[in-house]
Amino acid sequence: MAASDEKRGPWYLRACVHAILATGALFFLMPLVWMMATSLKPLSETMKYPESASDVFFGVGHRATVDGRRHEVILEREIKPAPDKPFYVVRPREAFSAGELWLTFGPETWTKFAVFNLQELGQMNAQVTPEMKVLADEKNRFDPGAGVLTLHSGRKVPAELVRRIDPSADGSPLWVVREWRPADTDMREVGSTDREVTRAWDVLPASRITKTSRVIPENYPIALRRVGFLRSLINTLFLCVMTVAGAVISSVLVGYGFAFLEFKGRGLLFAITVATMMIPFAITMIPVYLLYRDLGWVGTFKPLWVTSWFGSAFFIFLLRQFFLGLPKDLLDAARIDGCTELEILWHVVVPLSRPAIAMVALFTFLGTWKDFMGPLIYLNHPTQFTLSLSLQAFYAEHGGTPWHLLMAASTVFSLPLIILFFATMKTFIRGIAMTGIKG
Amino acid sequence: MAASLRRHLTGYGFILPWLIALVLFIGYPFIAGFYFSFCDFPPLKSPAFIGLDNYAELLEDAKFQRSLGVTFIYAAVAIPLGVVLAITLAMFLNARIRGQSFYRVIYYIPHLIPTVVVAILWLWIFNPKFGLLNIVLAGLMNLADAWTGLFFGLGAETPGQGFVRPEAVALLAAPALAAVSMGRLVPQWVRRRPELKTFLASVAAAGCVAALVAILNAALHFGLPVDAKNLHSPGWLADGNPLPSFASFAPSWALWALIVMSMWGVGQMAVIYLAKLQDVPVELYEAADIDGANWAQKTWQITVPMISPVILFNVVMAIIGTFQIFAEPYIMTGGGPEDKTRFVAVFVYDQAFQYQRVGYASAVAWVLFLMIVALTVLAFRVSQKRVYYAGR
Numbered sequence: 001m002a003a004s005d006e007k008r009g010p011w012y013l014r015a016c017v018h019a020i021l022a023t024g025a026l027f028f029l030m031p032l033v034w035m036m037a038t039s040l041k042p043l044s045e046t047m048k049y050p051e052s053a054s055d056v057f058f059g060v061g062h063r064a065t066v067d068g069r070r071h072e073v074i075l076e077r078e079i080k081p082a083p084d085k086p087f088y089v090v091r092p093r094e095a096f097s098a099g100e101l102w103l104t105f106g107p108e109t110w111t112k113f114a115v116f117n118l119q120e121l122g123q124m125n126a127q128v129t130p131e132m133k134v135l136a137d138e139k140n141r142f143d144p145g146a147g148v149l150t151l152h153s154g155r156k157v158p159a160e161l162v163r164r165i166d167p168s169a170d171g172s173p174l175w176v177v178r179e180w181r182p183a184d185t186d187m188r189e190v191g192s193t194d195r196e197v198t199r200a201w202d203v204l205p206a207s208r209i210t211k212t213s214r215v216i217p218e219n220y221p222i223a224l225r226r227v228g229f230l231r232s233l234i235n236t237l238f239l240c241v242m243t244v245a246g247a248v249i250s251s252v253l254v255g256y257g258f259a260f261l262e263f264k265g266r267g268l269l270f271a272i273t274v275a276t277m278m279i280p281f282a283i284t285m286i287p288v289y290l291l292y293r294d295l296g297w298v299g300t301f302k303p304l305w306v307t308s309w310f311g312s313a314f315f316i317f318l319l320r321q322f323f324l325g326l327p328k329d330l331l332d333a334a335r336i337d338g339c340t341e342l343e344i345l346w347h348v349v350v351p352l353s354r355p356a357i358a359m360v361a362l363f364t365f366l367g368t369w370k371d372f373m374g375p376l377i378y379l380n381h382p383t384q385f386t387l388s389l390s391l392q393a394f395y396a397e398h399g400g401t402p403w404h405l406l407m408a409a410s411t412v413f414s415l416p417l418i419i420l421f422f423a424t425m426k427t428f429i430r431g432i433a434m435t436g437i438k439g
Numbered sequence: 440m441a442a443s444l445r446r447h448l449t450g451y452g453f454i455l456p457w458l459i460a461l462v463l464f465i466g467y468p469f470i471a472g473f474y475f476s477f478c479d480f481p482p483l484k485s486p487a488f489i490g491l492d493n494y495a496e497l498l499e500d501a502k503f504q505r506s507l508g509v510t511f512i513y514a515a516v517a518i519p520l521g522v523v524l525a526i527t528l529a530m531f532l533n534a535r536i537r538g539q540s541f542y543r544v545i546y547y548i549p550h551l552i553p554t555v556v557v558a559i560l561w562l563w564i565f566n567p568k569f570g571l572l573n574i575v576l577a578g579l580m581n582l583a584d585a586w587t588g589l590f591f592g593l594g595a596e597t598p599g600q601g602f603v604r605p606e607a608v609a610l611l612a613a614p615a616l617a618a619v620s621m622g623r624l625v626p627q628w629v630r631r632r633p634e635l636k637t638f639l640a641s642v643a644a645a646g647c648v649a650a651l652v653a654i655l656n657a658a659l660h661f662g663l664p665v666d667a668k669n670l671h672s673p674g675w676l677a678d679g680n681p682l683p684s685f686a687s688f689a690p691s692w693a694l695w696a697l698i699v700m701s702m703w704g705v706g707q708m709a710v711i712y713l714a715k716l717q718d719v720p721v722e723l724y725e726a727a728d729i730d731g732a733n734w735a736q737k738t739w740q741i742t743v744p745m746i747s748p749v750i751l752f753n754v755v756m757a758i759i760g761t762f763q764i765f766a767e768p769y770i771m772t773g774g775g776p777e778d779k780t781r782f783v784a785v786f787v788y789d790q791a792f793q794y795q796r797v798g799y800a801s802a803v804a805w806v807l808f809l810m811i812v813a814l815t816v817l818a819f820r821v822s823q824k825r826v827y828y829a830g831r
Binding site: 017018022029046258272291311370387389417425 | 446447448449450451452453454456457458459460461463464465467468469471472475528531532534535536538542544545546547548549551552553554555556558559560561562563564566568569571574633634637641703706707710711714759762763765766769770783784787788791792797800801804805807808811812815
């Protein structure tokens with residue numbers, strides 16, 4: 001024990017290193033944690049400054065008990081106590097158009113119509129029928145003496161009183177609330193700014209509302225539908241398969257050629273190969289684009305995978321270095337046995353080089369999955385979009401308001417890579433070390 | 440003769456795909472781009488030679504010069520910062536403690552996140568109103584202000600006006616004095632207990648940090664009241680003003696945001712340095728220990744020289760990379776505010792695909808290429824005497 005301590009350094013230094021690394025790790029993980037936290041929040045919670053530290057990561061929700069049943073509710077607006085302006089829940093005796101109400105809904109109408117503004121309601125031509133309860137306030141006046149509900153449109157409808165809500169019953173403020181439903185997490189809500197006219201469900205005193213945390217997994221299916229996830233995933237996977245196959249086959253062939261075969265100008269060609277790694281993408285981007293345009297390939301997937309079948313400088317370099325480290329005797333023995341070069345490659349070199357080849361496949365997969373500029377330049381129809389492009393298009397389209405959906409889609413988009421990383425950790429670490437050796 | 444010819448042909452056969460790529464996807468575009476840069480090349484027409492006109496326009500184009508400036512400022516800040524952070528992190532990750540593989544994975548993970556996700560995630564983090572960074576920053580700044588306010592009048596209503604309590608300066612200087620005198624004035628009974636000594640040293644160190652926070656924060660309030668006010672809720676990507684505000688050449692808030700974001704991916708570089716650090720022969724450190732070298736000497740005389748080839752490699756790759764930064768500014772700011780994040784690659788893309796000025800875009804791309812070559816040569820020149828190659 002003492003000996004190992006000696007080697008590892010004194011305990012307080014180790015504690016110090018732990019503290020620094022753990023703090024740093026916390027900061028490095030924080031963005032990802034926040035990404036997932038946001039993806040599970042209700043929309044309204046992403047647009048609110050957190051009141052406490054826990055609000056940063058957990059969406060706040062509210063719960064209220066109405067008629068003995070517990071409901072998840074959203075607080076719409078606060079009403080100052082005013083004893084002279086009571087609210088009534090009433091039951092109209094004849095049908096009328098829901099558009100004639102001002103503070104639209106009551107308990108049942110909200111559940112039934114579930115729209116977010118008056119225009120939508122008008123378009124639906126929704127009818128309030130006598131069995132529905134309606135909320136009456138200063139805009140939709142109810143006269144308890146006469147039993148008449150005066151709608152915002154001016155029409156008078158006979159109605160019967162169900163419940164009277166006294167704004168100063170127990171001195172606590174009142175809230176106009178509505179029931180929370182999974183559809184709320186959709187973005188339709190974003191556009192509606194006329195908060196006053198919509199979405200009243202009930203009026204409750206603050207004392208009957210309790211604060212809870214609200215986690216909304218429904219964000220995920222909605223986000224994926226909006227981004228067009230399935231389509232993009234298929235597109236991306238198609239490109240990944242094509243580029244991985246192309247990069248592996250071509251780089252192995254070319255790498256083998258540079259490593260073991262002798263031909264005129266090999267050294268010079270290899271030097272040129274290494275030098276091309278210095279050429280920035282911006283230089284070749286324009287002429288290559290014009291080339292593909294003349295071939296009629298712009299707007300198809302071809303520009304995004306065909307090049308990989310011709311090899312890439314970096315992988316050729318990497319594989320050549322790896323091949324040179326293989327025992328040469330084996331190759332010579334195979335040659336003496338009369339194997340052709342392709343047979344040697346397939347039966348001797350490939351089996352010995354699995355880790356390096358796996359690395360090429362892995363890095364190509366990652367590169368294709370993450371690529372943004374290529375699809376941006378060459379694809380122009382949304383049905384062709386890759387995940388990167390779909391996500392960016394979704395963001396650009398909505399100007400960055402539905403953060404909960406953006407974060408949900410981002411999480412799903414990143415997760416496969418993180419899983420892949422943990423599944424192939426060994427190959428990964430070896431690959432990183434190999435790229436580092438280059439220096 | 441025939442056998443030798445066959446051997447050559449087999450060789451060419453194997454590298455044939457790459458030869459085609461070299462000609463078609465690298466050589467041809469390289470030369471064609473060079474030719475286009477001397478042409479007027481409107482969309483759907485063939486290029487017409489116009490000599491050096493594109494390059495002459497470059498010299499006059501204020502927008503291009505701004506984008507070049509942005510790229511250089513970014514490179515000048517982000518590259519050195521990245522190298523220092525990555526090496527520091529690599530040294531910590533190389534320390535002999537338990538759970539290192541866990542830490543290494545954590546620091547590497549950000550590199551796995553796709554660029555578009557990184558851009559959108561950080562847009563949300565940099566959101567001035569509801570973003571994580573400003574929420575955390577506001578909390579930290581309020582703490583720092585409260586602490587500083589104990590010693591200095593910060594003049595909250597009128598920034599820049601305040602007073603200094605003399606007794607405060609004395610109090611703030613105390614931990615520093617304590618730390619300095621640690622070695623001399625420590626009584627014998629403390630010296631005999633190494634744990635106690637460490638504990639007292641940490642208390643003094645913590646005091647120094649706290650004092651430093653107070654003094655720096657006060658200096659910020661008295662010296663740069665605009666910055667001090669901004670720090671409580673920066674506009675980040677929407678703010679084109681320089682930070683610090685007195686230096687017009689300094690990175691804008693928006694550029695700082697991109698720099699901060701790029702530091703999130705520093706783990707990848709650190710892992711590369713780490714691989715090299717682990718290759719440094721232990722005998723070197725053992726020899727240094729025998730010679731009585733301390734930690735700083737070992738770092739400067741052994742560690743840094745031994746990993747210097749990787750540093751050079753990473754710096755060169757970073758230079759090339761900086762000139763290609765595209766997705767992040769394109770998605771996050773679209774080049775704004777006031778072109779303060781319009782990197783050259785974004786400029787080239789705009790010219791080529793937005794304005795369809797292929798000839799002009801090619802000229803910009805070529806200037807870019809020459810700059811990369813020049814900077815790379817410079818990096819090699821500067822490092823020639825400082826980079827240590829084992830066995831050479």
